Amino acid sequence: MGEIYSCCENPQITYLAPVNINIDERTIGSVDVWRCAACKKKFCEEKQLGIDSITDIVGMPRIEGGEKWGVIVSQLQKGKDKWKLVRLKQNGIIKYETADEKILDLKIEDYKIIDDYHTSFLVEDHLNKAVEI
Ligand SMILES: [Zn+2]
Secondary structure, eight states: OOOOBOSSSSOOEEEEEEEEEEETTEEEEEEEEEEETTTOOEEEEEEETTSOOOOOOSBSOOOOTTOEEEEEEETTOOGGGGEEEEEEOSEEEEEEEOTTSOEEEEEEETTEEEOSSEEEEEGGGSTTOEEEO
């Protein structure tokens, strides 16, 4: 069992909101967003519709300072493989693993993916909403 991650000395984590992921107005998955009332950090979990959580993380998933939760949308994939929850830095490169296990280097500018075949949005901008991908 791995080390349990704590966001701060006295975590008070409560459920904040979902973000639904839609294709053709049908919800195919969601991101559950949790927040620590003490340090205000947010934590996200990817849920694919009809699939039990596949995360094997103990406690809350870690996010580093300066990173934001985002969703990458691939124009090259369909259905559940079309989106993925990620941690976006403000600028730089993200190693993105595709559904067929290729690793792509995607460029990030101001927390947004800049690429011909991939787009992204920030989870925090869509709380309690559905996003059509
Ligand atoms: Zn905290």
